[in-house]
Each structure stands twice: as C-alpha cells, then as structure tokens.
Amino acid sequence: MTSLKQIARDIGVSTATVSNALSGKGRVSEELATRIRTLASELGYRPSSAARALKTGQSGILGLVMPDLTNPLFPRIAQNLSIAAESRGLGILIADSRGDAARQDEALTQLVGRGVDGIVIVPQKGTSPVPDGIPAVVINTASDPRTTVSADHLGGGRQLGTHIAGLGHREVVLLGGDAVSEVQQDRIRGMIEGLGPDARHHVAWGEAGLDAVPHLIEGGATAVMATSDLIALGAHSRLSRAGLSVPGDVSLTGFDDLPLATAMHPELTTIAQDVQTIAEHALDVLARRIAGHAPDDPSLAVPMRLVLRTSTAVPRALSRQQETDQQGANS
Amino acid sequence: MTSLKQIARDIGVSTATVSNALSGKGRVSEELATRIRTLASELGYRPSSAARALKTGQSGILGLVMPDLTNPLFPRIAQNLSIAAESRGLGILIADSRGDAARQDEALTQLVGRGVDGIVIVPQKGTSPVPDGIPAVVINTASDPRTTVSADHLGGGRQLGTHIAGLGHREVVLLGGDAVSEVQQDRIRGMIEGLGPDARHHVAWGEAGLDAVPHLIEGGATAVMATSDLIALGAHSRLSRAGLSVPGDVSLTGFDDLPLATAMHPELTTIAQDVQTIAEHALDVLARRIAGHAPDDPSLAVPMRLVLRTSTAVPRALSRQQETDQQGANS
DNA sequence: CCTAGATGGTTAATCGATTAATTTACGATT
DNA sequence: AATCGTAAATTAATCGATTAACCATCTAGG
Numbered sequence: 001m002t003s004l005k006q007i008a009r010d011i012g013v014s015t016a017t018v019s020n021a022l023s024g025k026g027r028v029s030e031e032l033a034t035r036i037r038t039l040a041s042e043l044g045y046r047p048s049s050a051a052r053a054l055k056t057g058q059s060g061i062l063g064l065v066m067p068d069l070t071n072p073l074f075p076r077i078a079q080n081l082s083i084a085a086e087s088r089g090l091g092i093l094i095a096d097s098r099g100d101a102a103r104q105d106e107a108l109t110q111l112v113g114r115g116v117d118g119i120v121i122v123p124q125k126g127t128s129p130v131p132d133g134i135p136a137v138v139i140n141t142a143s144d145p146r147t148t149v150s151a152d153h154l155g156g157g158r159q160l161g162t163h164i165a166g167l168g169h170r171e172v173v174l175l176g177g178d179a180v181s182e183v184q185q186d187r188i189r190g191m192i193e194g195l196g197p198d199a200r201h202h203v204a205w206g207e208a209g210l211d212a213v214p215h216l217i218e219g220g221a222t223a224v225m226a227t228s229d230l231i232a233l234g235a236h237s238r239l240s241r242a243g244l245s246v247p248g249d250v251s252l253t254g255f256d257d258l259p260l261a262t263a264m265h266p267e268l269t270t271i272a273q274d275v276q277t278i279a280e281h282a283l284d285v286l287a288r289r290i291a292g293h294a295p296d297d298p299s300l301a302v303p304m305r306l307v308l309r310t311s312t313a314v315p316r317a318l319s320r321q322q323e324t325d326q327q328g329a330n331s
Numbered sequence: 332m333t334s335l336k337q338i339a340r341d342i343g344v345s346t347a348t349v350s351n352a353l354s355g356k357g358r359v360s361e362e363l364a365t366r367i368r369t370l371a372s373e374l375g376y377r378p379s380s381a382a383r384a385l386k387t388g389q390s391g392i393l394g395l396v397m398p399d400l401t402n403p404l405f406p407r408i409a410q411n412l413s414i415a416a417e418s419r420g421l422g423i424l425i426a427d428s429r430g431d432a433a434r435q436d437e438a439l440t441q442l443v444g445r446g447v448d449g450i451v452i453v454p455q456k457g458t459s460p461v462p463d464g465i466p467a468v469v470i471n472t473a474s475d476p477r478t479t480v481s482a483d484h485l486g487g488g489r490q491l492g493t494h495i496a497g498l499g500h501r502e503v504v505l506l507g508g509d510a511v512s513e514v515q516q517d518r519i520r521g522m523i524e525g526l527g528p529d530a531r532h533h534v535a536w537g538e539a540g541l542d543a544v545p546h547l548i549e550g551g552a553t554a555v556m557a558t559s560d561l562i563a564l565g566a567h568s569r570l571s572r573a574g575l576s577v578p579g580d581v582s583l584t585g586f587d588d589l590p591l592a593t594a595m596h597p598e599l600t601t602i603a604q605d606v607q608t609i610a611e612h613a614l615d616v617l618a619r620r621i622a623g624h625a626p627d628d629p630s631l632a633v634p635m636r637l638v639l640r641t642s643t644a645v646p647r648a649l650s651r652q653q654e655t656d657q658q659g660a661n662s
Numbered sequence: 663c664c665t666a667g668a669t670g671g672t673t674a675a676t677c678g679a680t681t682a683a684t685t686t687a688c689g690a691t692t
Numbered sequence: 693a694a695t696c697g698t699a700a701a702t703t704a705a706t707c708g709a710t711t712a713a714c715c716a717t718c719t720a721g722g
Contacts, residue, residue, distance in 0.1 A: 003678055014702050019680060026681080027700055049446045050390060051678035053381035054707050061424070061445070072590075075406040082427045091445050093392070093422050096413045114392070114422050115380045230594055237596030240571075259403075260591050263561055265568030334708055345672050350710060357711080358670055382708035385677045665721090672715075677708105685702070691695085 002043040011036060022047075053115060061091045062286065063111030063119040065104060072230070072258050073273075074122060077139065080279035081120060088283060090117075118286045135289035137282050141183045142301045149281045149300050151273035153183055154190040156304030160225060160253050160271055161194020163306060168318040169195075169223040169251060173216045174203045175235055176227045184227040187255060191225050210234050214242035217250055222315040229254035229261045229270055232311075236264065247313035257307050267309040277302050333374040342367060353378075384446060392422045393617065394442030394450040396435060403561070403589050404604075405453060408470065411610035412451060419614060421448075449617045466620035468613050472514045473632045480612045480631050482604035484514055485521040487635030491556060491584050491602055492525020494637060499649040500526075500554040500582060504547045505534045506566055507558045515558040518586060522556050541565050545573035548581055553646040560585035560592045560601055563642075567595065578644035588638050598640035608633045 008015040013032070020026030021036040028036075053059040062085060066074050078094065085092050093116055095107035104123070111119060118135040123144070137148035144150075164172060174191055176184045192201055202221065204212050213224060213235050224239075226232035232254035239250055246252045246266055254261055257272035285297050313319070339346040344363070351357030352367040359367075384390040393416060397405050409425065416423050424447055426438035435454070442450060449466040454477070468479035475481075495503060505522055507515045523532060533552065535543050544555060544566050555570075557563035563585035570581055577583045577597055585592055588603035616628050644650070 001678095004680095005678075015679075016681075016703080017701060019678095020701090023680085027698095029700060032700085046444045048385065048678050049444065050381050050384035051707090052680080054379065054385050054709095055678080055680050057707075059381060072403060072406075075403075075409075078406075078425065079427050079429075082425055083429070086426075086441070091424050091426075091441075093424050094409065094413055095417075095422075096410050098410075098414070110417070110422075113377045113380065230590055233591060234594040237594060241596050259561055260564055263565040263568060265572050332708095335710095336708075346709075347673080347711075348671060350708095351671090354710085358668095360670060363670085379708050382677090383710080385679090385708080386710050388677075663722105667719090667721105669718080670716090673713085675712090676710085680706085682705090683703085686700085688697105688699090690697085692693105 001048070002040075002045045003048070004045075007036065007039055007043065007045060011039060058117055058290075059115045060089060061093055061114070061116050062283075063108075063114070063116040064092050064094050065097055065107050065111070065119060065121045065123075066094065067097055067099060067104070067122060073256055076275045077122060077279060080275045081283065084276075084279045084283045088287065090283075118290045120282055120286065135286060137286045137289070139278060139282055141186045142299065143186050144182050147299050148285050148297065149278050149302065151275075151278060152301035152303050153186040154193075155301065156255070156271045156273070156306075157187040157190020157192075158194035159190075159304065159306045160255075160269075161191040161196070163194075163269070163308070164223050164225060164251060164253065164312065165195045165199055167223075167251065167312060167314050169315050170198065171200045171219075171221045172202075172223045172225060173213060173221045174201050174225050174227075175209055175213070175231055176203065176205045177231050179205045187227045210238055213238050214244065217242070217244060221250075222317075223251040223253075223312070225253045227255050229256050229258040229268060232268055232270070233260060233264060247311050249316060251312040251315070253312060261307075261309070264311075266311045269309045269312040270307050272305045272307050274302050274305065332379070333371075333376045334379070335376075338367065338371055338374065338376060341370060389448055389621075390446045391420060392424055392445070392447050393614075394439075394445070394447040395423050395425050396428055396438050396442070396450060396452045397425065398428055398430060398435070398453060404587055407606045408453060408610060411606045412614065415607075415610045415614045419618065421614075449621045451613055451617065466617060468617045468620070470609060470613055472517045473630065474517050475513050478630050479616050479628065480609050480633065482606075482609060483632035483634050484517040485524075486632065487586070487602045487604070487637075488518040488521020488523075489525035490521075490635065490637045491586075491600075492522040492527070494525075494600070494639070495554050495556060495582060495584065495643065496526045496530055498554075498582065498643060498645050500646050501529060502531045502552045503533075503554045503556060504544060504552045505532050505556050505558075506540055506544070506562055507534065507536045508562050510536045518558045541569055544569050545575065548573070548575060552581075553648075554582040554584075554643070556584045558586050560587050560589040560599060563599055563601070564591060564595060578642050580647060582643040582646070584643060592638075592640070595642075597642045600640045600643040601638050602635045603638050604635050605633050 004015045004018045008018045017028055018036055021028045021033040064081060082092050093111060095111055097104035097107045112134055121136060121138045123138060123140050138146045139149055140147045141150045141153045172195060174188050176188055178184060188203060195201060202216055224235050226235055232252055236246055236252060239246060244250050254268045254270035257270045261268040261270050281300055335346045335349045339349045348359055349367055352359045352364040395412060413423050424442060426442055428435035428438045443465055452467060452469045454469060454471050469477045470480055471478045472481045472484045503526060505519050507519055509515060519534060526532060533547055555566050557566055563583055567577055567583060570577060575581055585599045585601035588601045592599040592601050612631055
C-alpha cells in the first residue's frame with residue numbers, strides 16, 4: 001500500500017504538503033501540486049479509509065438493517081440505496097435481522113460498533129427498534145410514527161380500490177399475508193377507502209385466508225385484492241383449481257409489481273413503488289441528520305403507480321348487462 | 332464515545348493495561364482486569380474499529396459484489412453470507428454492479444478503497460473481472476475456472492433430467508433465460524446428460540423461446556424444463572393460454588425453488604440449492620486466503636436437492652398405455 | 663544476604679491522514 | 693534599508709488501539 005509518507009519521501013516534501021496537494025486545501029504551488037498528483041496516480045495511491053475515519057470521525061459508511069433479505073421487495077430497496085449511496089461517496093454495510101426483533105437490536109449495535117455514520121432501518125413488522133444515539137432513518141409506512149420515507153401504501157391501495165370499484169365490483173375479498181405487518185394493514189385500509197362505501201369487503205389473512213377464497217367467491221364476491229403479487233399468485237392458483245377463471249369470473253390484483261407479475265397468465269394488474277425516489281430521499285434526510293441538523297423533516301410518502309394489466313375486468317354479471325344494453329341501443 | 336484513554340484515566344492505569352485487560356493478552360491481575368471490564372461495560376465501551384483497523388491493517392469487513400440484487404437468488408446468497416460473516420465477527424459491504432462489467436470493476440476498486448479485507452464476487456454473466464491483489468473468492472458455477480464454490484448446477488440439471496426421463500418422457504423442451512449465463516448453460520448441459528441418449532431435446536432461449544413452447548409441444552414434446560422457476564412460471568402461462576394442462580399434457584420443471592414455486596398451481600417440481608453451505612464454504616476459503624494461505628483450494632460444487640412436487644407426471648400416452656396394460660393384467 | 667525468576671505494570675512507538683500553528687523566503691512598500 | 697505582507701512549505705499534535713520493550717516489586721532458593 002502506498003501511503004502519504006511514501007509519496008512525500010519520493011518527492012522530498014512533507015506529508016502535510018502531499019495531503020494538501022491532493023485535497024486542494026492548504027497552500028501548495030500549482031507546479032508541485034501537479035507533480036504530487038501525478039506521482040500519486042502512478043503509484044495507485046488510495047488514502048487509507050481507516051486512518052481518515054480515525055482522524056475525521058466519519059467512516060463514510062452507512063448501515064442497512066433489513067428484516068429479511070428473502071422478501072422480494074427488500075433487495076430492490078437495498079439495490080437502490082446502494083446506488084444512491086455510491087453517488088454520494090458512501091458505502092453500505094448490510095445486516096440481516098432474520099425476522100426477529102432481538103436480532104434487529106443486535107444488528108443495530110453491531111453496525112454502530114463498526115463505526116457507521118448513520119443507519120437506514122426497514123423495521124420488523126410490528127416491533128419497535130430503538131434508533132438510539134446515532135442518526136437514523138426508517139423506511140416503513142406512513143402510519144408508523146417513526147417513518148421517515150415510505151411508499152404511499154395507503155394511497156396505492158386506494159388507487160387499486162378505486163380501479164376495482166370503477167369496474168363495477170361490489171363485493172371484494174381483501175387478502176393479506178400477515179396481519180401484524182403495518183405495511184399490509186395500510187394497504188388494506190387504502191383498498192377499503194378506494195372501494196368506497198357502496199362495496200362490501202371481506203378481509204382474510206394468511207394461508208387460511210387463501211384457502212377461503214373460492215368459498216368467498218361462491219358467496220358472491222367478484223374480485224380478489226392481495227397485498228402482494230406473490231399472494232395474488234397463490235390466490236390465482238386456488239381459483240383455477242376451483243375452476244374459476246381470471247379475469248372472467250374473478251378480477252385479481254397484486255402489489256409491488258414483482259417480476260412474476262408479467263410471467264403469470266393473465267398478467268397481473270398491480271401497483272409499483274418508486275423505490276429509487278424512496279432510496280434517494282432516505283439518504284438525503286440521513287445525510288442531513290449526520291451533518292447535525294435536527295430531525296425535523298416531515299415524513300414523506302412517495303406516490304405509487306397503478307400498473308393496469310389483464311387480470312382485472314368488468315364483473316361478468318355487469319358485462320352481460322352491458323351487452324344487453326348495447327344490443328338494445330343498436331336495434 | 333468512550334475510549335481506552337477514558338477508562339484508563341477513570342481507573343488510574345495506563346491505556347496499555349486497559350487494552351490488555353480487555354483483550355486478555357498481556358499480564359494483568361485478575362482483580363484489576365475484572366474492575367476494568369466492569370467499568371468498560373458500564374460505560375458501554377466499544378473499541379473504535381477505525382483505530383483498530385489502522386493499527387492492525389485488518390478492517391474485519393468483506394466486500395460483496397453482486398451482478399444484480401434484483402435477481403431473486405442473489406439476496407438469498409447475500410443473506411446467508413451476511414449470517415455466516417456475522418458469526419465470524421465480520422461485516423459485509425455490498426456493491427451492486429448493475430449488470431455491466433465496467434461497473435463491476437468500479438465496484439471492486441471502490442470496495443478495495445474502503446479497506447475491505449477480502450471480496451466475494453458473484454460474477455457478471457460472461458464477463459471476466461480481475462480479482463487483483465486482494466484475497467477473493469468467486470461464486471459462479473463449476474465450469475468457470477475462477478469459481479471457488481458453487482451449487483452443482485450441472486448435477487442439479489442431471490437430477491431433473493433423470494427424473495423426467497424416468498417418468499418416460501422422450502421429447503423435451505429445455506428453456507433458458509439468457510444464453511450467455513454460464514450457470515444456465517451448465518444447468519442445461521446437466522439436463523441433457525440426465526435425459527440420456529434416448530430422449531430428444533430442443534433448447535430455446537429467452538422470450539422467443541417462451542413463445543415457441545406451445546408449438547414445440549404440438550410437435551410432440553411432452554415436458555418443459557426451465558432454468559429458473561420464474562421462466563417455468565412464464566412457460567406455464569403460455570401453456571395454459573394454449574389450452575394445455577400441467578402436468579396432464581405437459582410436465583414442467585423449474586430451478587432454484589423460489590417462493591413462487593409453491594404459490595403456483597400445480598406446485599412446481601424444482602431443484603433447491605444449499606445456499607447456506609455455499610456461503611459458509613466461501614467464507615472459510617476467503618478467511619484462509621486472507622490469513623495468507625496459498626489459494627490452492629480445489630473448487631467445490633455443493634450438491635443440489637431435487638424437490639418433487641406436482642408439476643411432473645408420466646406422459647399421457649404412456650399413462651394410457653399403462654392403464655391398458657394393467658387392465659390386461661387384471662382381466 | 664544476594665540474586666534469579668515471576669508477576670504486574672508502564673512507556674513509548676506505531677498505523678496513515680489531517681490540520682492548526684509556525685517558519686522560511688522573497689518581493690513590494692515607504 | 694528596514695518593514696510588512698504573503699505565498700509556500702514544514703512541524704507537530706491528534707484521532708484510538710495495539711504491542712514490543714522496559715521497569716519495578718516481591719518471593720524463594722542458595
């Protein structure tokens with residue numbers, strides 16, 4: 001490893017001068033400065049981040065605590081955070097909290113111990129971590145008071161609900177994966193708002209909820225709205241097993257616009273989050289907090305985008321009626 | 332932040348003694364040592380990783396270069412590496428190379444600049460990164476000479492091929508996502524080996540390949556083997572659109588055992604990799620290389636595990652014949 | 663009574679970069 | 693000629709932990 005000292009010795013100046021020349025801070029003659037810069041790049045000099053961190057007290061590294069990297073959405077967040085961090089000259093140290101809250105705290109202190117400057121937390125469903133003496137931002141959902149940035153899960157659900165209600169559905173099944181997830185609760189609350197007061201809805205959770213779907217359809221429901229694309233896929237499989245077609249007999253919606261949404265047949269109407277904006281905003285706020293500003297930023301809910309595909313349609317009863325209407329009009 | 336100096340001043344000893352007491356290295360009386368340890372934990376002392384890294388030349392941090400965190404398998408690798416690293420007292424700094432090879436090199440130098448002790452690379456399909464002067468391990472596939480550890484993609488394909496051939500299929504479609512991926516090529520080569528010389532096969536790639544599936548089935552093929560579960564889902568959608576049922580008309584297999592494999596209907600016969608073993612072995616080798624051992628480890632291919640579900644069956648023609656046979660035998 | 667050998671600590675140097683304070687040198691000003 | 697200003701560079705301290713080298717006691721053996 002080449003150090004400042006080596007360059008200094010080679011050129012015959014003090015390390016301070018080399019440091020100044022490279023950082024452009026102190027007073028160094030232009031001629032000497034270029035000489036130093038040239039040699040530095042020839043030698044492939046890279047400043048020791050450890051030394052710099054020790055002296056400045058800033059490591060340039062952020063910690064990222066994720067509940068479970070297996071969840072298909074989190075990698076996208078991680079990826080976008082990583083890209084956003086890179087463009088700011090920061091690195092990202094990951095810590096997987098593997099589902100339980102205890103490990104989340106552990107991960108947190110571990111990251112702090114490694115000297116990260118700040119932390120991004122995507123919290124455990126339902127648990128309250130303690131973002132202690134270190135700058136931190138939380139990405140969860142608007143109804144979580146700790147949240148700094150999030151997708152507008154509520155608004156997303158509302159868009160989907162409005163879409164479904166607009167097609168004419170009046171009895172709808174809302175399907176969640178895990179009732180303790182605040183994100184999923186917000187999504188469902190949004191769906192209910194979007195459906196409006198005229199539509200009836202049944203909320204069902206988890207595996208048992210999935211199994212109940214065909215039953216509820218026989219009971220008169222004409223649409224199924226899931227809180228994730230994966231759950232929608234599960235619902236679709238239950239439906240086709242019961243001989244029900246999508247969107248012919250039942251309309252189906254997902255959430256998150258995962259790759260599988262376009263691999264399914266029919267392709268899934270769903271809603272996408274703007275992960276990039278979320279990541280950038282999170283880092284902006286975090287950077288400000290690290291710089292010492294009071295955490296007075298209002299929490300931001302980034303709008304979601306409705307992706308219309310072919311899994312939703314006018315309910316069969318209504319479409320027959322429309323045909324009749326049209327025939328009446330034509331004759 | 333509490334430092335060694337503070338503890339030393341509070342107790343009235345030198346920093347060296349405190350350091351020794353906490354690390355258990357030098358000679359410190361048991362009584363004093365416990366007194367120091369107690370105070371340290373009371374004060375919540377955390378050694379500065381920057382200082383330690385500067386002095387020892389080891390940061391305790393590994394870099395992880397991933398082609399694309401969006402690919403559903405990589406997060407699982409990342410998660411397992413992260414867990415394996417944690418248990419060894421190491422941290423993991425991620426760098427996303429976003430698909431292109433140039434950025435991969437960039438990511439590499441960036442990680443080195445941050446002072447990582449070693450690097451884990453999951454390489455770009457088809458590209459050759461330069462694992463330069465720093466200890467590194469590569470997770471790819473056995474046919475890549477740089478590979479240190481990998482799942483036995485070839486053997487996995489072979490298992491699936493044997494399974495399909497064993498069921499009696501004699502004409503099979505092999506479906507890949509991207510022809511430049513060495514992993515996918517190995518998977519397909521394995522499938523071909525497993526099918527044996529008696530079976531005919533058609534290899535098709537990408538979106539065009541997916542679209543050609545119904546055609547090939549009409550041409551006489553009775554099974555579709557995909558190089559990933561997601562592709563299998565896409566094939567399934569093409570098949571049902573063409574009025575073909577799985578596994579009635581066509582048997583279907585995937586690869587990787589993603590969550591969607593059990594959400595589909597029928598549930599997908601696929602093959603799972605032992606990501607945990609791969610991660611642990613990768614870190615073991617990397618640790619050894621960091622410790623200065625020559626990189627003479629033979630590359631290891633971790634066996635894959637066949638997961639039999641309901642998407643594969645005896646081909647219709649054969650099953651009818653078997654029924655006839657049985658009736659003949661019974662009468 | 664003197665000394666070899668433990669035992670329990672301390673000193674001080676070091677890792678590499680940063681930066682405030684200081685020194686040197688030189689041209690310009692009065 | 694004496695003085696001031698300023699550009700250009702050096703000194704030296706510092707961040708916090710580690711560790712080799714050294715020093716001071718005390719005990720036990722001859």
